[in-house]
Structure formats: structure tokens, C-alpha cells
Amino acid sequence: MDWIQILLICFILVLPLSGMARQASPLMLAQVYQGYENVSAYLVSEKLDGIRVYWNGEQLRTRSGYPIDAPDWFTKHLPDTPLDGELWAGRGQFSTVNSIVQSYQATDEQWRSLSLMLFDMPDETGTFEHRSEQLKKLVDGLDVSWIQALEQTFVDSELALQAMLSDVLAKGGEGLMLHRRTSHYQTGRSPHLLKVKQHQDAEATVVGFVPGKGKYQGMTGSLKVRMDDGREFRLGSGLSDALRVNPPPLGSRVTFLYNGLTTSGLPRFARFIRVRDAAL
Numbered sequence: 001m002d003w004i005q006i007l008l009i010c011f012i013l014v015l016p017l018s019g020m021a022r023q024a025s026p027l028m029l030a031q032v033y034q035g036y037e038n039v040s041a042y043l044v045s046e047k048l049d050g051i052r053v054y055w056n057g058e059q060l061r062t063r064s065g066y067p068i069d070a071p072d073w074f075t076k077h078l079p080d081t082p083l084d085g086e087l088w089a090g091r092g093q094f095s096t097v098n099s100i101v102q103s104y105q106a107t108d109e110q111w112r113s114l115s116l117m118l119f120d121m122p123d124e125t126g127t128f129e130h131r132s133e134q135l136k137k138l139v140d141g142l143d144v145s146w147i148q149a150l151e152q153t154f155v156d157s158e159l160a161l162q163a164m165l166s167d168v169l170a171k172g173g174e175g176l177m178l179h180r181r182t183s184h185y186q187t188g189r190s191p192h193l194l195k196v197k198q199h200q201d202a203e204a205t206v207v208g209f210v211p212g213k214g215k216y217q218g219m220t221g222s223l224k225v226r227m228d229d230g231r232e233f234r235l236g237s238g239l240s241d242a243l244r245v246n247p248p249p250l251g252s253r254v255t256f257l258y259n260g261l262t263t264s265g266l267p268r269f270a271r272f273i274r275v276r277d278a279a280l
Helices: 003-021 094-102 128-142 158-170 241-245
Strands: 028-032 042-047 051-055 060-062 083-088 115-120 147-149 175-180 188-196 200-211 220-226 232-235 253-258 271-276
Touching (some): 083 094, 115 128, 115 175, 128 147
Parallel strands (some): 028 188
Antiparallel strands (some): 042 175, 051 060, 253 271
């Protein structure tokens, strides 16, 4: 067997492992609250502005399946059963969480600024209401300050839901999550998990750049982005001067806010929020 054959065999053996390392985490993803649902059928929690994570029983991984280099002390108390949650540093601190998760040299002091907020147990049978009770018992038994079960609240009316949303927004929060009390865990987009926000948000892929004019001469005026349904539009509002000088590369995923859709199906009043790293 010559060296070329040996290299080919090694490549074939390693390829599946590298693919497995990046396999998307089997998480339940939210749809958008439309306003006509019976809110009393749901439990409500705050929508956190952090990074969604999946504990597979051995390691923390991002929503996209990338491993997170968390310190041993941060995860050693977790059980060998899967958990669904979010790394969080407080309201409005997404960039803090992102920088720590993306760094392989983050210090223990930096990790101590994060909390692991847990909100579901994917492998636990039973309804969400039952899983929430089991999760709270599990977290109470761990008795460590940085691992918490996200509080779930019952609301009996749309009026009460909107009051709760207003309170969260006034405190700098992002919105609310509604989880159907009788639902079982299912991966992918689910009508049993809904997000409630003051504005809608979505993601798109950067496919081009539009040169700036006037005060933005010599910089990027707007990004040309493509939505998942193939429609394209220009996204300029919300871009910082730094991003206009060094815009996200082609193929980047960006998050934007918008207020409904135009008659042609494009986002109305779209505003750039952030670049979504491919690993998250």
C-alpha cells in the first residue's frame, strides 16, 4: 500500500467525524406569535438575548452543532441527559456572550459572568409542563449559582401577556417565549413554541455590496442580502461606520429587524442588528 492510498483511507475515516462535529443540534425552534392563539394554553418565559446551546450529556454545543470550549467547572455538575438552554450574561449583553463563546482563551473570570439558563429536557417524556417541573427539580439539586431553570409563568389573557411584554421591554429585555403546556418536545420549527417581540426579526445571507454615496462615499452604502425564500433586498439602516468600512464577507448570515412585509413580500423598514457567526 503506497502513501497515496494511506492518505486516502485517512481522509475517508476522518471526513464523517468532521461532519458529525458540525451536525446541527436537535433543538426545538420557535415560530412567530400571531396574536390569535389562546395564551392560557401556554407557559410564558422571557426571550433571552444570549446564545442557544444544547447539552448532549457530555458537551455544550451551539445551535449549529459546534462544540463550546467551556471550562470543566462550568459543566461538571450537569447530568448525562440532554438539556436545552441558553448562555446568558444579562439583558443587552449578547456581544459579551458571543465574545466569550468564540474565544478559546476566555478566562474563568469571563465565564463566571455567564449563566446557563435551562428551559427544556429534550429526552424527557411527557408534556412541557411536566418537563418544566422535572427541570426545576434537577437544577435545584445541582445547587450551583450559574445554572438556572428559566422561570415559566402562566398568563390567562392577551391583556396580561402584553403587560408582561411591556414590563420585559421596559427592563431592556428582548421579548417573550410561549411554550404550549401540553406539547411534547419536537425538533425543528414547531407551532408549539412561539416568540413574541415588539418587532419581527429574521436572517438573510450577504450576496453583494452597494457603494455608498455622500458621507458614505468610499464605503459600503448597504448590503445586498438574500432571504431564505430567494428574495433579495438592500439592507443599510443600522450599519455602523466600522461595518461600512469592513462589511461582513459574502456568504455571511446577518440578523435584521423589520415591521411586517410589503405587498411584494419584502421586509418593511428593515434594520441591521448583527452578524450571526456560522458556528452559532
